[in-house]
Each structure stands twice: as C-alpha cells, then as structure tokens.
Amino acid sequence: MNISEKTINNYTIISLKGILNASSAPKLKTYIAGMPDEQSLVIDLENVEFLDSSGLGALVGIARKKRTSRAVMKLARMNERVKKVFEITQAYTLFDIYDDVSAAAEV
C-alpha cells in the first residue's frame, strides 16, 4: 500500500493506494503514529482496492486516538468496494464521510 501526504487548510490529507488489510494496516498505523496526536486528518480512500476487517480496525483505532486528542479524522472519496465494507459493518456511523477531499478539509 502506498501512502502519500499533502496539507489543505489545517488538515493533513493522507491518500492511500492499494490494499488495506492485516499486512498493510500496521504500516498505516505507524505512519499516523509519526504525526502529532493533535493533527487533524482526512483519509482519502479513492484508490483503496481492498479493505478488510483489519484495515477497518486500523481506521477505527486512528479515529479513536484522534478523538481522545481532541483532533478530527474524516474519510473522503470512498469507492464502491470500500463503501460495501462500511455498509456491512455499519461503521459509517463512526466516521464523517465526505465525497470531496477539499470539502472535508474545510469544515
């Protein structure tokens, strides 16, 4: 999985590309752990080809960590494959999900 980063307003935009599963989730967690806890994030999921329960667990873990640090984590541009997993697990109730990265980084 490739991780790229840019900044819009005060948000760090993390773009993920590839598969987010048990083997790649630790990479994402380590990457996020390297940032200040109070840094708000938008995770762009447009190019995530596959997401499993471990990947979802990583996203839940990051969101929980950000919440305790009074920062924000939002998700943006979910593709149909990712949306399916969120639908099945009803995980969408935990996240703010945007269809546009710049809208997510504004509010």
Add this chain to the structure above:
Amino acid sequence: MKTLLVIKKQEYEWLIDLLPGVHPLLVPICNKPFIEFLVDFAILAGSDALRIVSDGVLGSVEHYCENGSRWGVEISYGSMRPADDIYTVIEKNRRFCLEERVIIISGFLFIRYNKKSEYASLFTSLPSGELLSCPHGSISLTGTSTTKTETPGTLPFSLAALDSIGKYYELSMEILRTGLTHYVIPGYSSEEDCYIGRNVIIQKSAEIIKPVIIGNNVQIMTNSIIDSNSVIGNNVIIDRESFISGSIVIGNTYIGEHLEVKNKIAAGNLLIDPESGTSIVMEDPHLLTAMTQSRVAGALLRRVVHALGATFLILLLLLPWLLLRPILGLQGKWKRKREQYFTRLPGKNVTLTNTTIECTGVLSALAKALSLDRFTLLFKVLSGKLALIGNQPLPVNPAIPLLPNTHAVYRPAVFSYAEAEEWPEIGIDTEIVEHYYAVHSDPLKDIAMTQKALFYRTH
C-alpha cells in the same frame, strides 16, 4: 438537475418493528416501493442523478435500485451520522451538489404529485430555498434558476409525513380511492381503479370489487371476496371463502380459509390494526403465515462443523482441565458466575457459567493460555445452544427482556470474532467486526477464526 434524498433512520425506525423484513424505504404503497415514488418524482422534476443519503443501512435499497439504469437516472448512495444537519449533509456531498441545481428532499415524506403535471420547467425556474415543509421534513432547492417564468401561487405537489402505521394506511387508501391515475402503479389495468399483476390466478367463484390492486403471482381461491379498497401484494395466497375488505395484504403472506380481514394490514404472520397501531402475531400456521425461504441447510452444516471443532477441543483440553481445575479451585483462583444470556431464538435464554481465572502464578497462566475458562462452554456447542465462534453472548437485562433489534445477525458463541481479530471487546467496535464476519464467514473460515481466537487469547 439533481436530487438529494436525506432520510434519517430515526424517522423510519417505527416501521422496522411493524413490518420486519422489509426496509422502510422499500415498504410498498399500493404495491409500489416507497422509494420508487420519490425516484419518479425526481425524474419528473428533471433530475438525471439522485443520491440517497441515510444514517441507516441502505444495502437492500441499493440492491433494489442498483445504479438507477432501470429508470434512466443515475442513483448513488451516501452515508451520514445521526447528528448531521442538512447543511452538513450537503457539505459531505459537495461533489454531488456542485455546479447544478439540486432538489433536497429531507425526511421520511411522501410527495403527492401528478405524473401529468409539468415539473421539470417549474423546478428550473423556482428560486432557491425552502419550497415546502411539514413537521417531519421539507423540500428545498439549491442553485440559481436558469429560466425565468412566473412562479405559481400554489405548488402542484404536497407533502405527507409518514410517521405512523395509521398515516401509511390512510395514504394507501387515499391513493387507491382518488390518486391511482396520478402515479405509475404496477400492474395491468384494462379499466380504471383495477390493477392486476402478472401470473394471477382467480378462481371463477371468487369476487373482486373495485378499486383494487393485486400484485404478481397471486392466487385467489374459491368463493373468496376481495372487496373494494384492498391492496393485495406480490406472492400472496388468499385461501377459499376468505373476505378481504379495505385492507392491505403485504407481499409473501398467506391468508387462510374462512378468514375475514377488514380494515387491517396483514404482513406475514402479523395482523395490524392501523387505527390503534396494535398488532397481533398469528401463531397458527393455517391462519396467516409468512412465506419465507428456509436457511436450514446452511445452518445445519455450520452446526456440524462447529460441533466437530468443539469435540476436538474437548478431547484436547480434557486432561489439562482435569488436572488444573481442582488445583486452581483449591487456590481460590477459579471463579465462576452463572448468568442468563440471550439465544438466537426470540424469547429463549440460556444459563451460562462464566469462569474467570485469576492470572497469578504459572498454573493459572497456563490454564488461561489453554482457554480452560471456556472449557465447559464447549459442551453447549454440542447441544446447539452456542456456536463455537460468533457473537459475544449478550447478558439478559431485566429492563430489556428482548434481544435488541441492532443485533440482526446474532449467534452467541464460546469465542467471538472480536477476540479472533484482537478487536476491543466492547461497544460498537465489537459490533463492526461481528457484522463483518456475519456476512463474510463460512463454516471453514469459522474454524480458522477459532484458531486465531485461541492464539490471540494465548498471547
């Protein structure tokens, strides 16, 4: 033009308990799913794209509507959080709402319209802002008008909130009596006020009185009477000498012999009085029965695989349990507590002995690592009361004697999927992983997950 439908779960939740098994957005109104009326209205208003946003599950709605190609409109789906207001929802769907005029329909509302009216030009000329509202929702418009025509004094559509079974019934009757020509109603109609679907068998002696709507694959047996103001859904059997009047028979329902259903809603084995909202569950399978597909075969295979897995674990752990249990018991490190837990079957509970091992010392650590605290529960797998792996058993709460509705797929088990995935074993997080595996698991995967659960409990 685009249309954004924003419907919160709390607005339609009341329907889930009354008509279980049908998503509230797919509940039929005069045999046409509710969502289709909104799709039709959006198309009449000139929309070429429609987005349905909700904080509830939209899986079955998505399965039914797909991408909208059937109606020649692009349908997409979005999610929101329960606390989101309409402005937040618009922000979350900014890419969809950008550049074009968007009709925003917010709330669990029925829109009364007339398919013969001209809405497309009206919506392009109306100024942005709220067009109509009622206590349960509104219709508003964003973007600037492209044409300039005179705005009519009263709009050629109105809103009806759907907030009780009484309103649902009234609305169905209103359409049946006066509005059948205003909407596209499914079925064949050679005369006004009578719509009949495909593959309908009506015995010679049966009597049908207009206005009436009959769905597909319906059998109306000898000497039955379908009186006026009745809606018979798809796949319904009305057995001989029964009388249906002013009633709605939801799809997949069997109405037994010699029954009189008057001003009621029959759905599976439920008979609902729309006036009071009370419902009766018919226990007798020969009266009103739900015709649902059996899932016995898959469940049986899973049960066999789980029983084999449990037998293997019992044989493996029997000797360590016989050796360590008395020692830890004497040391006071083996603590037991009996509690009542929900089973899969509604209204039935199971008493389980919860064992906790105080983790001080080598022997107790060994017992814990071997999962000996779950040893006695394995016998419940053999008796079919628990699964080997599945949901964490939910303790019975005297305040809530029935299993909460949120646990649609509930399989209490010795080991949980959350343990196997090393997820936190509390709250919504556990539900997420359990929902995931409720859909993605199979008996063989369950064995692999049990191994994972055992491994993670060890470490």
